[in-house]
Amino acid sequence: MSRTDTAVSDADLREVSLTRSEYERICAQLGRAPNRVELGMFGAMWSEHCGYKNSRPLLKLLPTDGKHVLIGAGEENAGAVDIGHGLAVVFKVESHNHPSAVEPFQGAATGVGGIVRDIFTMGARPIALLNSLRFGPLSDARNRYLFNGVVGGISHYGNCVGIPDVGGEVNFASCYAGNPLVNAMCVGIIPQEKLIRARARGAGNTLMLVGAATGRDGIHGASFASLDDPELSHRGVVQVGDPFMEKLLIEACLELGETDYLVGLQDLGAAGLTSSSVEAAHKGESGVDIDVSRVPCREEGMIPYEIMLSESQERMLAIVRRGAEEHVEAIFSRWGLHSTVIGRVTSDGIVRVRNGGEVVAEIPAHLLADAPTYVREGTLPTYLQETHAFQQESLPEPQDYNDVFLKLLASPNIASKECVFRQYDYSVQVNTVQGPGGDAAVLRVKGTPAGLAVTIDGNGQYCYLDPFGGGAIAVAEAARNLACVGAEPLALTNCLNFGNPEKTDVYYQLEGVIRGMVAACAALDVPVVSGNVSLYNETRGQPIYPTPMVGMIGKLESLQQSTTLAFQREGDVIALLGPQTDHCGGSEYVAHILGRVTGQVPSIDLDMEVRVQAVCRQSIRDGRISSAHDCSQGGLAVALAESAIAGGIGFQVDIPGAGRADGLLFGEGQSRIVVSLPEENLAAVRALAADHGVPLTVIGSVQGDAVVLGDTVSVPLASAQRAWQNGVAEALAAAG
Amino acid sequence: MRIGIVQFPGSNCDYDCLHVIRAVLQVQADLIWHEETQVTGYDALVLPGGFSYGDYLRSGSIARFSPVMRAVTEFADDGGLVLGICNGFQILTEAGLLPGALLRNSALEFRCGWVHLRVESVKSPFMATYETGQVVRMPIAHGDGSYVADPAVLNRMRDNGQIILRYCDAEGDVSAAANPNGSIENIAGICNENGNVFALMPHPERCAEPELGSVDGLGVWQAMVLALTSVPLRV
Numbered sequence: 001m002s003r004t005d006t007a008v009s010d011a012d013l014r015e016v017s018l019t020r021s022e023y024e025r026i027c028a029q030l031g032r033a034p035n036r037v038e039l040g041m042f043g044a045m046w047s048e049h050c051g052y053k054n055s056r057p058l059l060k061l062l063p064t065d066g067k068h069v070l071i072g073a074g075e076e077n078a079g080a081v082d083i084g085h086g087l088a089v090v091f092k093v094e095s096h097n098h099p100s101a102v103e104p105f106q107g108a109a110t111g112v113g114g115i116v117r118d119i120f121t122m123g124a125r126p127i128a129l130l131n132s133l134r135f136g137p138l139s140d141a142r143n144r145y146l147f148n149g150v151v152g153g154i155s156h157y158g159n160c161v162g163i164p165d166v167g168g169e170v171n172f173a174s175c176y177a178g179n180p181l182v183n184a185m186c187v188g189i190i191p192q193e194k195l196i197r198a199r200a201r202g203a204g205n206t207l208m209l210v211g212a213a214t215g216r217d218g219i220h221g222a223s224f225a226s227l228d229d230p231e232l233s234h235r236g237v238v239q240v241g242d243p244f245m246e247k248l249l250i251e252a253c254l255e256l257g258e259t260d261y262l263v264g265l266q267d268l269g270a271a272g273l274t275s276s277s278v279e280a281a282h283k284g285e286s287g288v289d290i291d292v293s294r295v296p297c298r299e300e301g302m303i304p305y306e307i308m309l310s311e312s313q314e315r316m317l318a319i320v321r322r323g324a325e326e327h328v329e330a331i332f333s334r335w336g337l338h339s340t341v342i343g344r345v346t347s348d349g350i351v352r353v354r355n356g357g358e359v360v361a362e363i364p365a366h367l368l369a370d371a372p373t374y375v376r377e378g379t380l381p382t383y384l385q386e387t388h389a390f391q392q393e394s395l396p397e398p399q400d401y402n403d404v405f406l407k408l409l410a411s412p413n414i415a416s417k418e419c420v421f422r423q424y425d426y427s428v429q430v431n432t433v434q435g436p437g438g439d440a441a442v443l444r445v446k447g448t449p450a451g452l453a454v455t456i457d458g459n460g461q462y463c464y465l466d467p468f469g470g471g472a473i474a475v476a477e478a479a480r481n482l483a484c485v486g487a488e489p490l491a492l493t494n495c496l497n498f499g500n501p502e503k504t505d506v507y508y509q510l511e512g513v514i515r516g517m518v519a520a521c522a523a524l525d526v527p528v529v530s531g532n533v534s535l536y537n538e539t540r541g542q543p544i545y546p547t548p549m550v551g552m553i554g555k556l557e558s559l560q561q562s563t564t565l566a567f568q569r570e571g572d573v574i575a576l577l578g579p580q581t582d583h584c585g586g587s588e589y590v591a592h593i594l595g596r597v598t599g600q601v602p603s604i605d606l607d608m609e610v611r612v613q614a615v616c617r618q619s620i621r622d623g624r625i626s627s628a629h630d631c632s633q634g635g636l637a638v639a640l641a642e643s644a645i646a647g648g649i650g651f652q653v654d655i656p657g658a659g660r661a662d663g664l665l666f667g668e669g670q671s672r673i674v675v676s677l678p679e680e681n682l683a684a685v686r687a688l689a690a691d692h693g694v695p696l697t698v699i700g701s702v703q704g705d706a707v708v709l710g711d712t713v714s715v716p717l718a719s720a721q722r723a724w725q726n727g728v729a730e731a732l733a734a735a736g
Numbered sequence: 737m738r739i740g741i742v743q744f745p746g747s748n749c750d751y752d753c754l755h756v757i758r759a760v761l762q763v764q765a766d767l768i769w770h771e772e773t774q775v776t777g778y779d780a781l782v783l784p785g786g787f788s789y790g791d792y793l794r795s796g797s798i799a800r801f802s803p804v805m806r807a808v809t810e811f812a813d814d815g816g817l818v819l820g821i822c823n824g825f826q827i828l829t830e831a832g833l834l835p836g837a838l839l840r841n842s843a844l845e846f847r848c849g850w851v852h853l854r855v856e857s858v859k860s861p862f863m864a865t866y867e868t869g870q871v872v873r874m875p876i877a878h879g880d881g882s883y884v885a886d887p888a889v890l891n892r893m894r895d896n897g898q899i900i901l902r903y904c905d906a907e908g909d910v911s912a913a914a915n916p917n918g919s920i921e922n923i924a925g926i927c928n929e930n931g932n933v934f935a936l937m938p939h940p941e942r943c944a945e946p947e948l949g950s951v952d953g954l955g956v957w958q959a960m961v962l963a964l965t966s967v968p969l970r971v
Contacts, residue, residue: 162748244790425877
């Protein structure tokens with residue numbers, strides 16, 4: 001083989017995003033200098049995106065075991081949990097932030113494509129998409145362009161592949177202006193015995209590359225996602241998605257999964273053929289021998305380096321039983337797809353790449369798969385001293401509470417996102433019992449009485465102000481959303497969006513958030529089964545808020561035992577489950593109305609959280625409550641208004657608790673759920689709450705066509721509805 | 737009785753229709769691959785929703801050249817019952833089995849949600865379980881749903897009772913505000929002159945079971961079965 005032993009330049013290393021010391025480590029481990037192809041492969045595999053080199057020591061803290069876990073974090077492309085009835089649910093969330101910052105439509109579209117492939121790679125039929133998006137304020141034209149592009153791209157791709165987009169969230173804050181967050185989550189379902197592993201096993205078995213031809217698009221995408229200013233460089237690395245091709249791949253791969261021709265299946269995502277072959281070989285404890293001259297290319301003259309690192313979309317690597325190639329080809333051919341034999345599984349543990357007769361790379365799989373890890377030290381960010389010193393008594397009390405209430409309902413962070421989710425097909429596949437807009441989406445599981453509840457949540461503002469508390473709240477709130485539809489949480493997936501971890505204050509945030517999540521996972525008994533890390537989310541040196549997104553899956557034993565956030569009937573009693581507080585630090589009220597992101601995030605008592613959720617869930621199962629909705633952004637007042645708007649009935653409530661009205665109404669104290677119920681059920685629910693040591697406060701009743709909060713707020717329901725319904729559209733138009 | 741659901745590359749409501757026919761109606765049904773050249777053995781055909789061939793060109797314009805479409809056309813010409821839903825509607829207009837065409841939604845965006853529909857005519861056997869003037873609620877999910885036809889064609893359709901469904905509000909008023917896609921005269925569903933070919937943009941398969949929020953679409957499927965049981969079956 002050809003070996004280039006000349007020392008590499010700093011520019012060469014920059015191109016593959018490796019440091020000088022990493023290069024020296026590679027030379028030492030290989031016992032020689034890597035050639036250019038090998039260096040590119042190391043760069044991709046040792047990027048943060050593929051190798052988790054800054055985050056791995058922290059990620060190890062997350063609990064990954066649980067009684068429902070079938071496939072845990074890191075084992076396969078996605079995690080899998082047991083939902084009974086012999087079925088497994090496979091799910092994962094992944095970021096596509098950097099591509100979306102450069103080309104929002106295709107960046108978001110290919111983000112959907114990538115996460116969908118992670119799911120059907122395991123043999124599971126994708127049954128739901130969710131997404132969590134962050135943008136800068138809509139007052140800025142660039143942010144509007146990014147917002148419209150990202151939503152359009154998700155709509156374009158998700159609708160075409162026929163997977164319902166059932167939930168998610170969109171938030172806006174200045175820190176995301178140059179660096180939007182696009183996190184896509186996919187959920188799939190499969191009989192447990194049919195789960196497919198992404199492993200290259202059995203020397204002599206065949207590697208087949210399936211789907212789209214390989215082009216020069218997306219080379220260095222993995223390393224690009226690990227750099228902190230995508231816009232200034234690397235424009236050419238964004239790929240273009242073809243959802244029609246993906247749809248054909250889904251159907252063909254699921255058909256292949258029904259046969260015994262398949263040994264393993266692995267999608268080509270970040271770092272393309274390099275990462276898929278390395279991971280399949282490493283996990284299968286074997287080697288692979290690939291001939292890049294056999295890879296169908298879109299252009300003439302592509303060199304091995306390009307073929308190994310291309311991130312062309314809609315491609316899969318199938319590891320096929322030797323001798324079954326023709327049968328496999330026939331399946332793909334019926335779907336109009338190419339499948340090409342590109343190599344074999346070997347037993348020597350080496351990833352060997354040939355170009356015809358010439359060996360162009362030869363590296364032990366484990367060297368590529370085991371990226372170095374860096375244990376860093378965080379330091380307390382200086383801004384926290386100021387935000388922690390904030391005294392909420394110093395805030396001016398609103399003169400006109402009605403006005404503040406309506407403004408808060410119209411805040412783009414709180415207002416209805418219907419203008420977004422009406423662009424997503426959320427009812428295809430005829431499983432959607434509760435679509436977007438509620439606390440959690442609810443899907444039926446065909447052939448069983450059971451339901452599946454899914455949600456995705458994250459609050460970057462909380463994590464910015466208190467990494468540990470914010471991390472704990474992210475997990476707790478996701479579980480609380482599931483409790484509000486009556487579901488028991490099974491497991492979670494997470495996407496950790498942060499700035500540059502080489503900065504000590506960013507590393508402090510990363511460590512704090514993960515430790516907070518660990519605490520909440522332990523308290524709620526919800527393990528982490530999959531996830532993704534997106535670091536270097538910065539623009540001109542300014543990091544985003546530390547923003548963990550938590551996607552959680554819950555189970556309903558029976559679809560009958562579920563509820564929505566909507567008030568159901570005039571005369572129902574409204575009660576608050578959980579502790580009331582007037583704390584308003586870190587809230588959307590302080591941010592949106594007073595223009596300040598500051599204060600202590602509301603504290604969370606995880607033990608109380610667990611008990612509040614248990615009471616809510618049990619009351620729903622017992623059929624005693626009519627609606628349930630958690631208090632989150634905008635606090636108690638907004639939670640009540642959302643239930644009223646959804647149900648089309650007003651309410652009259654006495655403001656519970658002691659303190660200033662703005663804190664009591666708009667503060668975001670944790671572990672609170674607003675429920676409505678027929679009066680005759682009150683004694684039973686009260687007794688249940690008392691058993692669990694959960695405060696239950698009757699605060700009013702569902703009635704009339706006005707929203708009345710003590711003597712403080714009184715507006716027609718129609719006004720509240722209008723403010724909430726039009727908030728995002730008006731923010732877009734006002735700027736326009 | 738056996739129903740055939742035509743599966744094009746990119747169809748994505750094929751399994752939904754199969755589910756409703758098999759699990760809800762308890763009637764036999766199969767997917768028919770688009771490369772088939774015969775549809776013998778089927779008593780009615782469904783062209784389901786989706787993005788046939790990705791709909792990168794005008795929606796339905798490639799699918800209508802699929803080999804199976806010649807057989808579908810013969811089946812329809814012979815009086816066979818053909819139901820087109822969403823992309824199926826687009827394909828049937830492209831194939832000339834139904835008049836008019838479907839353009840991009842007036843908002844230039846995909847629209848998913850629930851709509852109210854007023855039954856304007858029960859001329860098609862697929863509408864035998866509904867009454868003229870009835871208001872029903874169904875989901876929509878499409879990007880190209882804006883129906884157009886020239887005035888002469890529209891007049892003829894109106895006179896002949898071929899305009900089956902119009903978008904309306906909850907009270908049954910056919911208004912611009914209730915039109916989700918800019919369709920001319922709020923048209924949501926039409927049939928051919930004989931009534932045996934019927935298509936609509938809303939999804940009756942997504943509202944045929946109570947747990948999904950409405951059973952207003954079930955009648956379309958029941959009417960199909962009714963029509964097939966009250967006439968001699970095709971051989």
